[in-house]
Amino acid sequence: MRKMLSRCLVILLLAIMAVTYWIFLPPLNLLSTGFWFFLLEGMLLTVLGLCLLGMVDSFQFKGAKLFSGRKEVTTVSGKYGKIITRLGAGIVLMLALGFFMSIFNSRLFRAKSYAAVISVKEADFNQDFPETDISKLALLDRSSAEKIGDTYLGTIDRVSQFGISDDYRQVTIGQQPYRVSPLEYKNFWKWLSNRKEGISYYVKVNQTTGKAELVRLEQAMKYSDSEYMFRDTLRYLRFKYPFTIFGEPSFEVDDEGNPYYVATVYQPKFMLTSNDPVGVILLNAATGETKEYDLDHIPEWVDRVYSADNVITRVDDYYTYQDGFWNTVFSQTGVKHTTDSYNYISIGSDIYLYTGITSATADSSNLGFILVNMRTREVTNYKLASATESAAMESAEGEVQEKKYKATAPTLAKLNDKAYYIVSLKDDAGLVKSYAVVDAEDYQQVTVNNDIQSLISQFTDVDTSVLSGTVVPSGESDKDLEVIKGVVEQLASQMISGSTVYYISSSGKIYKVKATEESIDQLPFLKVGDHFTGELTKNNFLQNFKIEVKKTD
Missing domain, CATH: 1.20.58 (Methane Monooxygenase Hydroxylase; Chain G, domain 1)
Known part of the structure; x- marks a missing residue:
């Protein structure tokens, strides 16, 4: 027995x-x-x-x-x-x-070793930060891109068998910012029925124009995160590389639109702790071919080798532990850290993470901006006294507080040699309703407009026509707006969040016009009896407001 x-x-x-x-x-x-x-x-x-x-x-x-x-x-x-x-x-x-x-091996005993993992190049924002290329301005965040991309699901074959993955990873394709996400099997039974044919589509959403495309592949993907057996990306790579330490594979496409999964290879920096990238493994999602690269030979189309968590952690270590651990506890001399918000911008063919740098005791001010290449982890600190991203978001929300919009993480832009935050404003349903440009150095200066092209054109002399086709995923377009014509019967105004709002009574209805920098010069001189036109938006606000001047003999 x-x-x-x-x-x-x-x-x-x-x-x-x-x-x-x-x-x-x-x-x-x-x-x-x-x-x-x-x-x-x-x-x-x-x-x-x-x-x-x-x-x-x-x-x-x-x-x-x-x-x-x-x-x-x-x-x-x-x-x-x-x-x-x-x-x-x-x-x-x-x-x-x-x-x-x-x-x-913790920061308690090896603080200076953690601080020395990366080096930071110092630069001046006004002189060295690149002027923002409007044609590559990433306006859509992940959730907005997801809403747009999901509307295309109904156009595929066998729509009941597939869903769209919630990855929506930011990449550059042909130096243009996109968010891409593959289709996935809806469940185990759908996988059983379709695994032989594979997945034939992925979605890409242009972050500048908001236009989406459902890309049909010449060769279907047989390896993905929605597989259940040996073709699951992580399991497939583990059995091919049993001794290699690597992270969760992430979906990307090369400049020709071929699908890949990128798995970053790691090694600990301090014995068994603090993993840091040393290379990548590329998996062709269609053929299953794999190849491992060290950091010096990674193909240029690969956008992200380093994760945001790795980058933020290393930057924080650099600025926090230069003078050892105990300095962070007591005197805090020279201690800085990243702010609580970050975002991505496209420069050339690379994706960069940016975030503000503030002192240990600061609450709403930055000492500068950190720009990190997500493929090489080259870090540059651009010195500029400015507001934090959170302060800019709160300022943008305050400008439209009557609508209770919520601000998304801002996009940092340099327009005509000046720093600005570009903020999308969303309603309770998560739909973009408006945009705001916040002066990074004086965050109380806020300009709001529903039309991103008109908004950006106020701050730069370059052509902004590329933004004319920008899709706002709210289902509302200029063509849907009702044109109002009337005569001012009664007129009043009041200050709201530092801006003047004019109330116009005409034909038994009350219309509102908000005074902004793009308002017509005649607005302060509006009087009873004047004829006007405008486009009606929500809450009875009029945009593109015009006053018809009477001709005199």
């Missing part, structure tokens, strides 16, 4: 370990904490199995002694005690070493 039980326990142990490996896919690498947890699980299961066998032997021994009077010593302590003790000691030793190593 003991032999049968031993075999069953061995099979059960192997089965549990196989299931664990199948689910968590730890790298078989001594530098991976995942591997050591996997090994600890095996040791703990072995101890439990030996204890169970020892208990069975103990019962058999007591039974044999009771009925035959034999005094064989076949107890837990006798047969399995040494093995269990050694395994237990090994487990305790591994846990203790892991604990002390994590403490020793």
